[in-house]
Amino acid sequence: MVLPMRPAILLLSLLPSFILPCFAQNCLSDTFSNNRLYTHCSSLGRLSATLYWTYHPSNGTADIAYRAQEESSGFVSWAINPSSSGMIGANALLAFHDSAGTVTAITYPFSNFTPSVRDSNLSFRVYSREAEYSGGQYTIYATVELPGNRTSLDTVWQAGQVSGGVPVSHALSGDNVDSIATTNFLSGESSSSGGSSKEHRKNIHGVLNAVSWGVLMPLGVIIARYLRVFKSADPAWFYLHVACQCSAYIIGVAGWGLGLKLGSESAGITYESHRDIGIALFCLATLQVFALLLRPNKDNKYRIYWNIYHHSVGYCVIILSVVEIFKGFDILDPAKKWKRAYIAVVATLGAIALVLEAVTWAIVLKRRSRSSEKSHHGADGANGYGCRQHQVA
Ligand SMILES: *[C@@H]1O[C@H](CO)[C@@H](O)[C@H](O)[C@H]1NC(C)=O
Ligand SMILES: *[C@@H]1O[C@H](CO)[C@@H](O)[C@H](O)[C@H]1NC(C)=O
Ligand SMILES: *[C@@H]1O[C@H](CO)[C@@H](O)[C@H](O)[C@H]1NC(C)=O
Numbered sequence: 001m002v003l004p005m006r007p008a009i010l011l012l013s014l015l016p017s018f019i020l021p022c023f024a025q026n027c028l029s030d031t032f033s034n035n036r037l038y039t040h041c042s043s044l045g046r047l048s049a050t051l052y053w054t055y056h057p058s059n060g061t062a063d064i065a066y067r068a069q070e071e072s073s074g075f076v077s078w079a080i081n082p083s084s085s086g087m088i089g090a091n092a093l094l095a096f097h098d099s100a101g102t103v104t105a106i107t108y109p110f111s112n113f114t115p116s117v118r119d120s121n122l123s124f125r126v127y128s129r130e131a132e133y134s135g136g137q138y139t140i141y142a143t144v145e146l147p148g149n150r151t152s153l154d155t156v157w158q159a160g161q162v163s164g165g166v167p168v169s170h171a172l173s174g175d176n177v178d179s180i181a182t183t184n185f186l187s188g189e190s191s192s193s194g195g196s197s198k199e200h201r202k203n204i205h206g207v208l209n210a211v212s213w214g215v216l217m218p219l220g221v222i223i224a225r226y227l228r229v230f231k232s233a234d235p236a237w238f239y240l241h242v243a244c245q246c247s248a249y250i251i252g253v254a255g256w257g258l259g260l261k262l263g264s265e266s267a268g269i270t271y272e273s274h275r276d277i278g279i280a281l282f283c284l285a286t287l288q289v290f291a292l293l294l295r296p297n298k299d300n301k302y303r304i305y306w307n308i309y310h311h312s313v314g315y316c317v318i319i320l321s322v323v324e325i326f327k328g329f330d331i332l333d334p335a336k337k338w339k340r341a342y343i344a345v346v347a348t349l350g351a352i353a354l355v356l357e358a359v360t361w362a363i364v365l366k367r368r369s370r371s372s373e374k375s376h377h378g379a380d381g382a383n384g385y386g387c388r389q390h391q392v393a
Helices: 002-013 015-019 193-229 231-265 272-293 303-332 336-370 384-392
Strands: 040-043 049-056 061-069 074-081 091-097 103-109 126-134 137-145 152-163 166-169 180-184
Touching: 049 074, 049 152, 061 074, 061 152, 074 137, 091 126, 091 137, 091 152, 091 166, 103 126, 103 137, 193 231, 193 303, 193 336, 231 272, 272 303, 303 336
Parallel strands: none
Antiparallel strands: 040 049, 049 061, 061 137, 074 091, 074 152, 091 103, 126 137, 152 166, 152 180
16 A cells, blocks of 8 residues: 555645746736726736726726737637626637738627627626737736626637637637636735636546556556566565455546536537547446456456456456546646656656566566466466466466
8 A cells, every 4th residue: 555655645745837827916016008007907817818997986986907918819818707607608808910910809799609709798888998909918908897787797708719810719728728717996906816716626637547547556556467476475466456456446437537527618619529538437437447346266267368358357447448538638738747747657657567567577487387287276277477477366
C-alpha cells in the first residue's frame, strides 16, 4: 500500500499551485482614448481580459470598458447574463473588424449554441457603444443599464474567429470555457465563482484520474508482470498488484464520477471522444475487478482463458487511459509543465517496464535452459513467468 500511495500524495500536494491564478489589481493605471476614466477594474484572469467600469447608483447604469488581447482577425466579446450563467441568455457586446476592415461594436443576445450573430437589441438598454483596436488589443466602450437595477451580475466573456465579417466560432477548451465570473459593480469584486470553482473541480478531476488511471494502474501492471519472476516476491506481488489496482480503481472511479458531473454541467459543450473513452474505461476496469472474484483456480483448465482475458483487457485499459489523459490535457489546457510532467512519468514507467522486460527474459531463459532436462509437472504453462517459476521450483 505504501508504494502505490506515494505518487498520489506527491501529486495532490502539488495541487494548489495548479489552481490558483493570480488576480492582480494593477489595472487602474491603464489608459483609454478620450481620457476616459473608470473607478473600478478587474483583471478577469482568462483570455487576457480586463474589465473597467464606473457605476452610477442614481440611475442604475454603468460605463464600461472591456479590453482583451486578440488578433485583429478575431473577435472579442463581453456579456451580462441576466437570467442564468454561461452562453445561453448572455447579452453580449462584440467587437471585431467588419468586412470593410472597420472596427465595429455590436450587441447580440445569445439564445442558442449555434447563433448567427448580427446587431440586435439586448434585454436591457445600451446607451452607447464603441470599439477600437490598437496594440493587439480590442477595447469595447459602452454605457449600459444594469438589468433589474442589480449590482451583482453574472458575466461571461469570449474571443474567437470572424468569417465574412461576422463572429462565427470560438475554442471549446481551456480559458474559453472558464471565462465566467460574477461581477459586483458596487464593491468592485469580481469573483470568478462559477468559472473558478468549476476550474478547481476540473483540476481535481484531472489529478485524480492522472494519478489513478495514468500512474497507479500501469504501476500495478508492472508489479504483476515483473515482480513475480523473483521467487522471494511470490505471494507478495499478487497482493501488491491487487492493492495497487483496487486503490487505483477507487480513486479512478471518484475522478470519473466527477468528470461525468462536469460533463452534465457544461451544456452545449460535449467532448464526445473524451466522454466515450471515459465510459469505456470505467466498464473495462469494473469488469477487471469482478474478474478477480471469478478467477478460476490455478489448475483449472479454464484458467488459461481467464488469463488471456485478464491480460488483454488490462493492457487495453492502460493504453486507453494514457490516450484519455492526453485528451484531457487538451481540454483542460493547463500550463505546459503539467503535460510535460505527465509525459515524463509515462516515459519513466515505460523505460522501467522495458528494462524489467529484458531482465525477466534473461532470468526466464536462464532458468529454462537450466531446467530443460527436468520433467514438467501439472500446470498449463500459460500463467506467464510466475508459472514457469513454479515449474522449476
Ligand atoms: C446616469 O447618472 C450619471 C451621474 O450620476 C450621469 O453622468 C449619466 O449621464 C447618467 N446616465 C444616463 C444614461 O442617464
Ligand atoms: C434603479 O434605481 C435607481 C435608484 O434607486 C432608480 O432611480 C432607477 O429608476 C432604477 N432603475 C430601474 C430600471 O429600475
Ligand atoms: C431596438 O431598440 C430601439 C430603441 O429601444 C428601438 O427603437 C428599435 O425598434 C429596437 N429594434 C428592434 C429590432 O427591436
